[in-house]
Amino acid sequence: MWIVNFLPDFIFHLLLIASLIGLAASFVLGSIPFVSDNAKAIQAGCVIVLIITVFFEGAISDNNAWKARAQALELRIAKAETESAEANGKLQQQLAAKDKEIAAAQAALKNRIKEGAAAMDAVCKIPANVVDILNDAAKKGAKK
């Protein structure tokens, strides 16, 4: 509520108290000439101010309740963001470990190929169409 945020709360508290005092005074202090002469006008004014301030007292209370809920939500969001960052860190570590594992396995396999290259190349010559088929298989569905 912008009006509640714009004006300090104590203004509404003061107006509420003033309207109650004014209303009571208009009934009790009938012996005072000014009050007895303007009793109806004072009562009407005080009742209007009372209604408006009661409305805004409710609004202030509601506003404070929403502020408290927003703060609690902000705390939960901050906690969730921390958890999210932690989960990302954990995932990055797992991914790095797996990538390292793959790289190590690849290196070991390529060493084995190098060691056996002479022997396997001596017993097997690859026909040209085998290379074409393999390359076509690698290209099919590949990004363009």
Added chain:
Amino acid sequence: MKLLIAVVALTLSACVSVPVERKFPKAPEELVVTCPDLQLVPQGTTQLSVVLETITTNYGQYQGCTNKVDAWNEWYNDQKKIFDSVK
């Protein structure tokens, strides 16, 4: 007319903006990378060892991409769980 102005002022006094903002979680940079293309066997090769090496490299790339897909699934499940925990 005066009453209408008073009613409008009172009604507008209840306007409020939402103070809490949520950000979409960021994925790890390693995941936001496309998978490389498969390697091709050099044309005119007759050596089995060259073909075998290319195939081995492609298997390695496939395993790397599998890890990324698995990591994306894990990321989504974790982040959804965290997102749903905030109510």
